Amino acid sequence: MAPPAKTFTREEVRNHTSDDSLWCIIDSTVYDLTEFVDAHPGGESVLKQIAGQDATSAFYNLHRHEVLSRYADLAIGTVQGEKPEVITPQPGDLSPVPYAEPLWLTPHFKSPYFKESHHKLRHAVRVFTEEVIKPEALECEATGRYISQEVIDKMSQAGILHMRLGPGKHLHGVNMLNGAVKGEEFDYFHDLVACQEMCRPMMRGFQDGNMAGMTIGLTAVLNFAKDQAWKTKIANEVFSGKKKLCLAITEAFAGSDVAGLRTTAEKTPDGKHYIVNGTKKWITNGVFCDYFVVGVRTGKALSVLLIERGPGVETKPIKTSYSPAAGTAYITFDNVKVPVENLLGEENKGIHVILSNFNHERWVMACGSLAAQRFIVEECLKWSNQRIVFGKRLIDQPVIRQKLAKMIALVESNQAWLETITYQMCNMPYKQQAQHLAGPIGLLKMSITRGAHEIADESVQIWGGRGLTQSGMGKYIEHFNRTYKFDAILGGAEEILGDLGVRQAVKNFPKAML
Numbered sequence: 390m391a392p393p394a395k396t397f398t399r400e401e402v403r404n405h406t407s408d409d410s411l412w413c414i415i416d417s418t419v420y421d422l423t424e425f426v427d428a429h430p431g432g433e434s435v436l437k438q439i440a441g442q443d444a445t446s447a448f449y450n451l452h453r454h455e456v457l458s459r460y461a462d463l464a465i466g467t468v469q470g471e472k473p474e475v476i477t478p479q480p481g482d483l484s485p486v487p488y489a490e491p492l493w494l495t496p497h498f499k500s501p502y503f504k505e506s507h508h509k510l511r512h513a514v515r516v517f518t519e520e521v522i523k524p525e526a527l528e529c530e531a532t533g534r535y536i537s538q539e540v541i542d543k544m545s546q547a548g549i550l551h552m553r554l555g556p557g558k559h560l561h562g563v564n565m566l567n568g569a570v571k572g573e574e575f576d577y578f579h580d581l582v583a584c585q586e587m588c589r590p591m592m593r594g595f596q597d598g599n600m601a602g603m604t605i606g607l608t609a610v611l612n613f614a615k616d617q618a619w620k621t622k623i624a625n626e627v628f629s630g631k632k633k634l635c636l637a638i639t640e641a642f643a644g645s646d647v648a649g650l651r652t653t654a655e656k657t658p659d660g661k662h663y664i665v666n667g668t669k670k671w672i673t674n675g676v677f678c679d680y681f682v683v684g685v686r687t688g689k690a691l692s693v694l695l696i697e698r699g700p701g702v703e704t705k706p707i708k709t710s711y712s713p714a715a716g717t718a719y720i721t722f723d724n725v726k727v728p729v730e731n732l733l734g735e736e737n738k739g740i741h742v743i744l745s746n747f748n749h750e751r752w753v754m755a756c757g758s759l760a761a762q763r764f765i766v767e768e769c770l771k772w773s774n775q776r777i778v779f780g781k782r783l784i785d786q787p788v789i790r791q792k793l794a795k796m797i798a799l800v801e802s803n804q805a806w807l808e809t810i811t812y813q814m815c816n817m818p819y820k821q822q823a824q825h826l827a828g829p830i831g832l833l834k835m836s837i838t839r840g841a842h843e844i845a846d847e848s849v850q851i852w853g854g855r856g857l858t859q860s861g862m863g864k865y866i867e868h869f870n871r872t873y874k875f876d877a878i879l880g881g882a883e884e885i886l887g888d889l890g891v892r893q894a895v896k897n898f899p900k901a902m903l
């Protein structure tokens with residue numbers, strides 16, 4: 390909101406220093422703080438000290454720019470002949486801060502990978518994220534409530550729910566974000582753009598609460614359901630946002646080691662149903678889902694069933710270090726009767742169903758974690774540039790520049806690797822992807838989550854106490870430091886994925902000797 394059109398001279402502002410009239414200037418705007426003094430969260434005395442003065446540096450040393458838009462009604466005009474210097478970003482804007490955007494979005498840099506439609510989609514998703522998703526994310530993260538049906542409906546109408554599964558036939562004919570990209574043209578670079586843009590609210594619990602379950606679970610139905618009409622029914626219900634679906638594989642008994650699952654499914658004597666018994670743990674979105682894509686033991690091997698919420702299915706929230714908005718659940722199945730038609734893929738060949746989406750799931754997590762790291766780099770660059778300590782900006786200290794250099798290098802190198810792998814995904818048929826990319830994607834995710842560890846650590850050191858505080862200037866640093874580990878565990882632990890990468894590399898090792 391622009392300040393009122395009235396103008397004042399600096400001389401006039403200097404006359405308002407009493408309890409009856411206390412003004413100050415921040416970035417050429419004049420604020421009347423008389424009534425606000427008592428309510429100021431930072432106390433009265435600090436405002437009295439800057440009465441009548443230009444408080445721009447003092448303000449930015451202690452507050453985020455967004456505070457000014459929250460209190461815009463305190464502005465009474467501007468200083469005659471002066472214009473604001475601080476940039477107020479508009480929805481969809483690219484950040485002008487160095488390294489705040491990937492190189493393909495940086496002026497003068499070229500990329501062989503991104504076309505006009507990727508740029509269009511980037512802009513459209515960023516606007517949607519800022520206008521629709523971010524306000525919801527902030528509220529859900531603060532209150533712990535689950536995503537609202539209203540926001541789910543808006544995402545469905547904009548084609549975002551379809552988009553979250555990556556490229557494929559399910560996108561054909563879907564109007565995405567008012568024609569930003571055609572479903573038929575949507576490739577893994579569009580997918581990358583959407584994944585990275587949708588992380589921008591930087592609310593990690595909500596990010597998973599925002600339909601992560603369907604992203605990793607619905608593909609099993611699309612690719613392995615046998616009955617076409619049944620598949621279409623489930624897909625329509627989920628893509629329209631009317632029903633929620635999640636993937637339920639991990640158990641207290643087995644995390645990354647899926648072969649150790651203990652939930653059982655036994656066929657009834659008439660062969661028409663399975664009776665499912667067991668438990669599932671850490672199931673993202675489980676608390677509010679209607680459908681569960683469940684890994685079960687059928688005899689000695691694994692199978693995958695779609696189980697509908699009903700008698701015998703119970704979900705309880707699990708408290709994790711991110712917000713309850715993710716809907717993380719402990720699930721119990723007690724004598725749940727499931728029609729045999731709900732089998733996905735072949736009986737006892739469920740491992741193929743489970744593995745089939747791992748590459749995409751891990752790649753999605755890699756995209757998201759890296760986008761969050763870049764956001765943290767931007768926060769650190771801005772903070773180091775505006776924070777004055779020992780009479781200098783933080784960035785004037787070599788030790789801080791070293792930390793920033795390390796953080797930038799980690800993000801840029803991982804983004805370059807991510808784009809190279811994405812290019813392979815665009816150019817390899819599914820079978821080749823499964824054969825050649827599981828190892829590289831495992832190594833990529835490991836590298837990115839290791840980078841997150843370094844970046845979380847260095848950023849807290851740069852921000853000091855504010856990096857440990859849940860409100861105020863360093864709130865994103867605190868949040869990132871508390872939640873970055875999710876990406877190092879979910880979808881396969883860092884160590885397991887690194888090991889997968891090396892094992893795949895040595896599988897067909899040539900007779901090459903030293």
Ligand code: HEM
Nearest residue numbers: 420430431435439444447448451452453456460463861862
């Ligand atoms: C338009 C003017 C101002 C508004 C609307 C405002 C608002 C706020 C708000 C909302 C907070 C809570 C923390 C946050 O959300 O960032 C805060 C904290 C604070 N403010 Fe202000 N403020 C203003 C000007 C100033 C000025 C000029 C100073 C100092 C000279 C100041 C000193 C402080 C201090 C010391 C804190 C506590 C910071 C911390 O806990 O780290 N404020 N202010």
